[in-house]
Amino acid sequence: MAAxxxxxxxxxxxxxxxxxxxxxxxxxxxxxxxxxxxxxxGYRHIDCAFVYGNEKEVGKAITQKIADGTVKRDDLFxxxxxxxxxxRPDLVRGALKxxxxxxxxxxxxxxxxxxxxxxxxxxxIFPENESGKIIFSDVDYVDTWKAMEPLVGEGLVKSxxxxxxxxxxxxxxxxxxxxxxxxxxxECHPYLTQVRLKEFCESHGILITAYSPLGxxxxxxxxxxxxxxxxxxxxxxIADKIGKxxxxxxxxxxxxxxxxxxxxxxxxxxxxxxFDVFDFKLSAExxxxxxxxNCNERFMPMKTSxxxxxxxxxxxxx
Ligand SMILES: NC(=O)c1ccc[n+]([C@@H]2O[C@H](COP(=O)([O-])OP(=O)(O)OC[C@H]3O[C@@H](n4cnc5c(N)ncnc54)[C@H](OP(=O)(O)O)[C@@H]3O)[C@@H](O)[C@H]2O)c1
Numbered sequence: 001m002a003a004x005x006x007x008x009x010x011x012x013x014x015x016x017x018x019x020x021x022x023x024x025x026x027x028x029x030x031x032x033x034x035x036x037x038x039x040x041x042g043y044r045h046i047d048c049a050f051v052y053g054n055e056k057e058v059g060k061a062i063t064q065k066i067a068d069g070t071v072k073r074d075d076l077f078x079x080x081x082x083x084x085x086x087x088r089p090d091l092v093r094g095a096l097k098x099x100x101x102x103x104x105x106x107x108x109x110x111x112x113x114x115x116x117x118x119x120x121x122x123x124x125i126f127p128e129n130e131s132g133k134i135i136f137s138d139v140d141y142v143d144t145w146k147a148m149e150p151l152v153g154e155g156l157v158k159s160x161x162x163x164x165x166x167x168x169x170x171x172x173x174x175x176x177x178x179x180x181x182x183x184x185x186x187e188c189h190p191y192l193t194q195v196r197l198k199e200f201c202e203s204h205g206i207l208i209t210a211y212s213p214l215g216x217x218x219x220x221x222x223x224x225x226x227x228x229x230x231x232x233x234x235x236x237x238i239a240d241k242i243g244k245x246x247x248x249x250x251x252x253x254x255x256x257x258x259x260x261x262x263x264x265x266x267x268x269x270x271x272x273x274x275f276d277v278f279d280f281k282l283s284a285e286x287x288x289x290x291x292x293x294n295c296n297e298r299f300m301p302m303k304t305s306x307x308x309x310x311x312x313x314x315x316x317x318x
Contacts, residue, residue: 004278005044008260010182011205014159016110017077018255019275020045022211022264025218028057034266035061039070041272047185047211047262048103049081049114050095051125055102063104078103079110079185081163082148084305085125087118087139089147096148096156111148111157112185115164116141117308126304134304141169141310142176149179161185163211164302166317167200169310174204185209188259189229189250190290191297196318198259209260213250216299218264227297234293238286248277253290256282 007015021038023031023046031054035046039061048058062078065071080103086095096111118137120127127135151157162173163185170184184201188194188210198208212219215229229235230246239249247263251274254261263274282290298313305311 005042006255008207008258010159010207011180012159012182014109014182016183016207016260017043017045018260019043019251019277020047020077020079020260020262021271022047022262023054023058024049024052024264025220026052026054026264026266028054030266032057032061032064034268034271036065037268038271038275039065039076041275043271043275044071044075045077045079045262047079047209048099049083050086050099050102051081051083051114055080055099059103059105073105077109078105079112079161080108081112081114082144083125084115084117084119085121085123085127085137087113087137087141087144088121089139089143091121092144092147093151096151100156107155108157110159110161110182111151112161112163112183113141113144113148113165115302115305116162116166116169116312117302117305117310118144119305136305136308138309141165142173145173145177149177152179161206161209163209164312166312167197168317169312170201170204170206180204181206183207183209183260185211187212187298187300188254189213189215190232190235190253190293191215191227191229191295193291193294194318195291195294198257200318202258207258207260209262210254211262212299213254213261213263214247215250219299222299232293235290238282238290242280242282244277244280245273247274249282252277252280252282253287256287
């Protein structure tokens with residue numbers, strides 16, 4: 001079953017399954033079952049992060065599915081991310097080691113810088129001042145990257161990547177990098193199509209991983225009246241025409257554009273239906289139409305770190 005997920009070639013010759021399971025907001029008491037279900041259904045790519053607070057429970061599922069013979073470690077592609085409070089170069093290795101311990105793994109397939117902007121080190125993972133504002137650190141993501149590069153040679157990670165970097169930040173990183181990032185994981189869906197960033201990254205051999213592909217309806221800061229991608233009548237019309245669900249169209253929209261896509265679910269039926277996207281394709285006209293829905297709507301604006309010198313979404317950068 002897993003064989004039907006296309007593998008995309010990374011710029012270092014390795015491959016990544018184009019569809020993976022997201023785990024942000026998946027509660028510790030439900031994520032173990034969700035990851036086990038996903039592996040049984042055929043998912044081989046799991047997207048994790050230290051800051052999601054559930055790596056141990058994800059690791060439990062991976063360990064069990066390897067132990068019961070469903071998969072071998074080599075069959076899986078496991079991503080995690082370096083959180084903002086660990087950007088200082090002397091903290092990078094320890095942060096990765098903690099993530100490996102949490103996941104009960106010897107190596108990661110992909111380790112991303114979660115965000116370009118660093119937060120104050122050595123305290124809470126969301127360090128706040130008295131007025132509830134995040135306390136920043138001015139560590140340069142280029143220095144963080146330099147500390148990550150040796151981890152590849154040591155076999156602790158197979159590939160390195162970035163997340164939430166704008167095109168200027170990608171460009172600046174490439175001017176200093178010895179190990180090239182293989183992906184830039186960014187928010188991407190019909191309301192934020194990322195056409196320019198995708199073109200820019202791909203011109204440098206960097207693939208886009210689309211996060212929040214369904215519009216992240218369970219994001220903690222969602223407000224009544226916010227746009228709701230899964231209920232968009234224009235997308236519903238396309239889905240009805242094809243005989244698929246809106247979620248399946250949203251996932252296929254990424255696959256047909258050559259992006260990697262990581263929808264999150266903890267419900268077995270939705271984990272299964274989100275995987276059932278390999279018996280149809282969107283036409284070029286449908287993709288063009290969906291691209292026209294772009295309205296630069298960010299469901300992840302990272303408002304709490306606005307004002308940070310490395311905030312990626314200020315100043316109209318793409
Ligand atoms: N790098 C970053 O900064 C960053 C930021 C955001 C996200 N991510 C990654 O990307 C993953 C996906 O993004 P996301 O979690 O923000 O949102 P998402 O995948 O766009 O949406 C998840 C939500 O959609 C629901 N859902 C899933 N399948 C569905 C279906 N077929 N029909 C209707 N509803 C469905 C889920 O509910 P149920 O669980 O109840 O099914 C959940 O409420 C994350 O989990 C994380 O791994 C990375």
